Amino acid sequence: MAGVAGRLARRWCRSAVRRPLKDLAICPNQETARQNYVDLVSSLTSSSESSTQVKPGADRGQQEYENLVVTSEDGITKIMFNRPTRKNAISTQMYQEIMLALKAASKDDSTITVVTGNGDYYCSGNDLANFTDIPPGGVEEKAKQSAIMLRDFVGTFIDFPKPLVAVVNGPAVGISVTILGLFDAVYASDRATFHTPFSHLGLSPEGCASYTFPKIMGPAKATEMLIFGKKLTAGEACAQGLVTEVFPDSTFQKEVWTRLKAYSKLPPNSMRISKQVIRNMEKEKLHAVNAEESSVLQERWLSDECINATMNFLSKKAKL
Numbered sequence: 163m164a165g166v167a168g169r170l171a172r173r174w175c176r177s178a179v180r181r182p183l184k185d186l187a188i189c190p191n192q193e194t195a196r197q198n199y200v201d202l203v204s205s206l207t208s209s210s211e212s213s214t215q216v217k218p219g220a221d222r223g224q225q226e227y228e229n230l231v232v233t234s235e236d237g238i239t240k241i242m243f244n245r246p247t248r249k250n251a252i253s254t255q256m257y258q259e260i261m262l263a264l265k266a267a268s269k270d271d272s273t274i275t276v277v278t279g280n281g282d283y284y285c286s287g288n289d290l291a292n293f294t295d296i297p298p299g300g301v302e303e304k305a306k307q308s309a310i311m312l313r314d315f316v317g318t319f320i321d322f323p324k325p326l327v328a329v330v331n332g333p334a335v336g337i338s339v340t341i342l343g344l345f346d347a348v349y350a351s352d353r354a355t356f357h358t359p360f361s362h363l364g365l366s367p368e369g370c371a372s373y374t375f376p377k378i379m380g381p382a383k384a385t386e387m388l389i390f391g392k393k394l395t396a397g398e399a400c401a402q403g404l405v406t407e408v409f410p411d412s413t414f415q416k417e418v419w420t421r422l423k424a425y426s427k428l429p430p431n432s433m434r435i436s437k438q439v440i441r442n443m444e445k446e447k448l449h450a451v452n453a454e455e456s457s458v459l460q461e462r463w464l465s466d467e468c469i470n471a472t473m474n475f476l477s478k479k480a481k482l
């Protein structure tokens with residue numbers, strides 16, 4: 163594995179050497195930062211690479227997923243993030259699996275779709291090792307591919323036609339928080355926290371949060387979360403309208419699932435149509451916001467601020 167990373171890194175270095183710096187449109191400091199990043203990537207152990215690879219033989223036709231557990235029962239399709247040892251961080255493969263699972267859920271017989279996490283975390287956001295998988299086109303190509311994937315991923319939530327409920331079983335970070343603004347209800351354990359540390363990571367908001375959060379909680383509170391990276395408790399997130407209701411952790415699963423099972427017996431067409439009426443006027447705007455956020459992030463991922471923060475995490479120098 164280290165050999166593959168090394169080869170990719172060497173290929174990126176050769177292409178960088180062939181192109182004059184003015185063509186790269188970056189200053190020498192950025193060039194050095196990127197080179198350091200590529201060097202770090204090539205020295206990493208195989209664990210981060212294996213976490214983002216698609217296993218041959220994963221049979222999508224039969225809805226088998228490597229990083230999700232998807233079940234359908236009592237009119238509810240449950241999509242559970244299932245990488246508990248990585249705090250359910252979303253790998254490249256997992257983004258694809260979530261999109262597939264949502265598309266399947268949009269067409270199945272269930273009336274409600276639920277997203278939740280396995281283990282002590284709901285989700286720790288984007289898997290920071292995603293950026294170690296550098297294609298032959300180099301880091302610019304990686305940023306471009308990531309922006310396309312991000313736009314498609316968020317677009318799947320914008321277009322989801324049935325009631326979509328998040329059952330937030332523990333801390334939520336980054337993109338797993340921002341997309342909550344696209345859910346129809348958010349139930350949280352009192353152990354959950356909501357954290358979008360974009361500035362700490364040299365990033366900017368995604369998941370349409372630059373539009374939905376100011377609308378949900380007002381611009382001043384949205385600024386504290388999205389620009390200053392303030393971590394909210396479940397109670398605070400509920401007071402600000404991001405969370406529908408908070409439950410004590412000891413009774414969380416029982417109370418939430420009892421409620422969801424009752425809701426799932428409501429007439430499905432009526433629920434779908436009500437969702438359309440509530441959300442459809444906004445769809446075009448949300449897709450435009452999604453495109454803009456993805457394009458801004460494509461640039462951010464190439465910035466010194468982002469590269470340094472990612473390196474610090476991957477080399478175990480920093481955590482949130």
Ligand SMILES: CCCCC/C=C/CC(=O)SCCNC(=O)CCNC(=O)[C@H](O)C(C)(C)COP(=O)(O)OP(=O)(O)OC[C@H]1O[C@@H](n2cnc3c(N)ncnc32)[C@H](O)[C@@H]1OP(=O)(O)O
Binds near residue numbers: 289365
């Ligand atoms: C690519 C296209 C789309 C991009 C969309 C962009 C989205 C932006 C975001 O989502 S920003 C948020 C990114 N997330 C983070 O920065 C979180 C990083 N993780 C942490 O700070 C901590 O791990 C923690 C606070 C979430 C949990 O700390 P704790 O001490 O409780 O647990 P560990 O750190 O020991 O975690 C167990 C192992 O899991 C690995 N891990 C956890 N989260 C991530 C992650 N997001 N990316 C990669 N790896 C993660 C962690 O490194 C541990 O691994 P180890 O056992 O090998 O040490």
